Amino acid sequence: MSRTNTVCLGILLAIGGGRADADDYHYNNMLIGHRASGLGGAYTAISDDPSGLYYNPAGIVYAGATNFSASVNAFHRTQYDYRDVVGGSDWSRESSTLLPNFFGVTQPLGNGVVGFSYAVPDSILENQDQLLRNVSGSPIDTYIININNEDNTYKLGPSYAISLSDSLSIGATLYAHIRSTETIFSQVITLTNEQYEWTTSYLQSEESGIEPIIGLMWSPFERLAIGMSVRQTFVLSSHTDLQNVCATDITTSACERKDQHPSTQLSQFDTERVYPLQIALGMAYFPNNRLLLSADFSYYAQAGGAVNSYIDSPFRTKETTWNASAGVEYYVSDHWALRAGVFTNRANTPALESGRTGQADHVDLLGLAASVSRFTRSSSLSFGLAYTSGEGEAQAVQGIDDIQNLEVNTLTLFLSTSYTY
Amino acid sequence: MKNRQSLASLLIVSAVIIAPLALSPATGADQSFRQRAGDSKATVRSLTADVEAEIRFGRDVAARIVGRHGLYASEPVTRYVNLIGQAVAMHASRPELRYRFAVLDTNTVNAYAAPGGYIFVTRGALSSMRDEAELAGVLAHEIAHVTQKHIVKELNIRGQDDATEAGIAHFLGGTSDPTRVAFSQAVDKAMDLLFESGLKKADELEADRVGALILANTGYGPKALPRYLERISDGRETTRLLHATHPPFSERLAKLNELIRSEGLDAMSAGSAQKRFAANMRTMK
Numbered sequence: 001m002s003r004t005n006t007v008c009l010g011i012l013l014a015i016g017g018g019r020a021d022a023d024d025y026h027y028n029n030m031l032i033g034h035r036a037s038g039l040g041g042a043y044t045a046i047s048d049d050p051s052g053l054y055y056n057p058a059g060i061v062y063a064g065a066t067n068f069s070a071s072v073n074a075f076h077r078t079q080y081d082y083r084d085v086v087g088g089s090d091w092s093r094e095s096s097t098l099l100p101n102f103f104g105v106t107q108p109l110g111n112g113v114v115g116f117s118y119a120v121p122d123s124i125l126e127n128q129d130q131l132l133r134n135v136s137g138s139p140i141d142t143y144i145i146n147i148n149n150e151d152n153t154y155k156l157g158p159s160y161a162i163s164l165s166d167s168l169s170i171g172a173t174l175y176a177h178i179r180s181t182e183t184i185f186s187q188v189i190t191l192t193n194e195q196y197e198w199t200t201s202y203l204q205s206e207e208s209g210i211e212p213i214i215g216l217m218w219s220p221f222e223r224l225a226i227g228m229s230v231r232q233t234f235v236l237s238s239h240t241d242l243q244n245v246c247a248t249d250i251t252t253s254a255c256e257r258k259d260q261h262p263s264t265q266l267s268q269f270d271t272e273r274v275y276p277l278q279i280a281l282g283m284a285y286f287p288n289n290r291l292l293l294s295a296d297f298s299y300y301a302q303a304g305g306a307v308n309s310y311i312d313s314p315f316r317t318k319e320t321t322w323n324a325s326a327g328v329e330y331y332v333s334d335h336w337a338l339r340a341g342v343f344t345n346r347a348n349t350p351a352l353e354s355g356r357t358g359q360a361d362h363v364d365l366l367g368l369a370a371s372v373s374r375f376t377r378s379s380s381l382s383f384g385l386a387y388t389s390g391e392g393e394a395q396a397v398q399g400i401d402d403i404q405n406l407e408v409n410t411l412t413l414f415l416s417t418s419y420t421y
Numbered sequence: 422m423k424n425r426q427s428l429a430s431l432l433i434v435s436a437v438i439i440a441p442l443a444l445s446p447a448t449g450a451d452q453s454f455r456q457r458a459g460d461s462k463a464t465v466r467s468l469t470a471d472v473e474a475e476i477r478f479g480r481d482v483a484a485r486i487v488g489r490h491g492l493y494a495s496e497p498v499t500r501y502v503n504l505i506g507q508a509v510a511m512h513a514s515r516p517e518l519r520y521r522f523a524v525l526d527t528n529t530v531n532a533y534a535a536p537g538g539y540i541f542v543t544r545g546a547l548s549s550m551r552d553e554a555e556l557a558g559v560l561a562h563e564i565a566h567v568t569q570k571h572i573v574k575e576l577n578i579r580g581q582d583d584a585t586e587a588g589i590a591h592f593l594g595g596t597s598d599p600t601r602v603a604f605s606q607a608v609d610k611a612m613d614l615l616f617e618s619g620l621k622k623a624d625e626l627e628a629d630r631v632g633a634l635i636l637a638n639t640g641y642g643p644k645a646l647p648r649y650l651e652r653i654s655d656g657r658e659t660t661r662l663l664h665a666t667h668p669p670f671s672e673r674l675a676k677l678n679e680l681i682r683s684e685g686l687d688a689m690s691a692g693s694a695q696k697r698f699a700a701n702m703r704t705m706k
Contacts, residue, residue: 290457331458335459
């Protein structure tokens with residue numbers, strides 16, 4: 001098999017093998033909540049507003065108002081740049097989405113506080129077309145890649161929390177988990193000798209389950225709070241339709257037929273993703289009513305491990321990993337607050353090894369977040385951003401043991417509102 | 422299968438952890454250090470709106486109280502209670518409120534204060550009183566609940582925020598009139614506080630303390646309130662609700678007597694207007 005044809009075949013397998021998904025290789029892709037986002041997600045020990053329904057439901061008993069609601073609208077952009085993929089050319093994948101990514105409301109019920117929230121912890125909306133011409137060092141004349149990819153994860157459900165003593169509270173959230181994926185991929189390669197390969201894939205997947213969250217909030221000392229939450233998503237139902245069609249006259253292609261007639265592959269499967277058990281520990285210090293310092297540490301157990309013969313990345317084993325965040329909030333006046341945070345979004349994949357193929361991306365991301373809030377007596381308006389960046393390694397072309405440098409950058413801009421009444 | 426086994430394990434562990442905690446008695450949490458500089462900052466404009474909201478809220482609660490027991494239809498008794506109440510209220514704070522007093526037609530021994538200055542005393546409570554000072558003492562205790570805004574603070578009753586930023590926030594958040602829903606829920610909660618769960622112990626003790634001082638300022642002997650409380654602390658059926666919604670009478674009496682001693686009010690020479698009280702109560706069944 002010539003190197004040129006190997007490249008073509010490899011790219012075909014790469015996409016057909018399930019690369020076109022949301023970021024399954026990180027767990028902290030979008031920050032949730034108006035105040036929490038500005039603090040880099042270091043919110044487990046604070047959680048005293050509707051965002052707490054997501055981070056640590058035990059904290060909502062300490063909400064400053066009887067009734068409280070909050071919503072966040074976010075613009076989320078991700079960019080993956082794979083360096084030197086084909087003949088020295090880079091391959092870029094970009095996603096931009098604008099969505100309401102959080103809504104929550106709390107109010108007293110009995111001896112505790114009840115709440116309901118909706119969160120979108122990950123969202124990808126990718127519409128990409130890329131054209132490469134006269135790929136250097138290869139007989140490729142034209143290389144066209146088109147991808148339309150939508151992958152959203154939704155969480156919605158009730159919460160309840162009660163105060164057990166002056167310094168201890170407990171809460172629980174039961175989220176319904178819904179994940180919906182639709183990917184259309186099209187690839188056309190023409191060689192200088194006028195041979196061609198055309199591939200199109202359609203993947204549609206629906207997944208549903210539940211995510212229980214149990215939280216504890218404890219204040220061992222005045223002005224200090226310690227929070228803990230335990231959560232895991234359990235997939236109860238999953239169904240995927242996969243259609244691959246290709247036509248080629250390249251004899252080394254992976255297409256079943258090489259006589260210019262289309263080959264089709266129609267598959268359906270119910271393989272269920274396995275999400276990790278996540279334990280988050282947080283600490284917050286409230287030195288006065290203007291300054292707040294917080295830090296979180298999250299541990300993610302090993303997950304995945306299901307076997308699927310059609311696509312791999314959603315189901316492969318995810319390594320044990322962790323994330324950390326720290327944030328500071330300062331009220332410059334009674335009506336203006338500034339927040340800043342730093343956080344990680346570490347890969348749940350092993351470092352790539354030379355000589356192997358089919359390895360997952362491995363990039364550890366470091367993020368910065370900042371927000372500014374304007375308060376009135378019963379409402380607040382916040383604007384903020386979160387930026388993450390990291391460099392790592394990837395094998396963009398599966399079936400070949402080449403390792404590429406991968407640069408990842410994400411940006412989230414959010415506008416949020418909250419009210420007490 | 423692995424998903425379901427993990428879920429079952431998590432649910433069992435959660436139940437084992439949560440069940441004993443959930444059965445533990447709930448107590449109020451003191452997390453005041455969480456209060457931020459930007460929380461609920463009032464302006465002069467919003468303070469006016471707060472008073473208007475309190476009066477509107479109190480009127481709704483008062484209507485529910487009247488609906489529950491009905492008014493005692495005796496013009497002379499109602500007039501007399503109002504005269505005493507207005508005299509006491511003149512020596513209380515919050516001149517922005519107009520206090521109103523009424524007698525509820527029930528044998529149970531109790532008195533109620535709705536926000537905004539709506540004060541009720543029951544026919545049963547009046548029957549248990551021996552002089553005007555005791556009536557003034559009970560009314561002073563209820564007026565103190567209003568001046569100290571116990572229900573207003575407990576339920577966070579306040580006027581609407583008409584700041585431009587608040588309007589923008591409501592628009593962007595896509596909400597519509599949540600205040601009205603919260604208002605209705607708060608009226609239910611106020612009725613629960615008055616007739617079922619009771620106010621916080623600290624609030625009741627504060628109402629005793631402030632009420633005793635108002636009573637003394639009005640010119641009545643401050644011992645009238647502990648004297649009345651002592652008389653109705655015998656556990657008779659008509660005081661069952663009063664005991665259920667208030668701190669132990671022994672504690673209230675101890676605190677009141679200590680206050681009277683420490684403030685030097687025990688030596689105060691003041692009338693009780695026993696004859697006037699008896700004359701005005703003569704028409705009561």
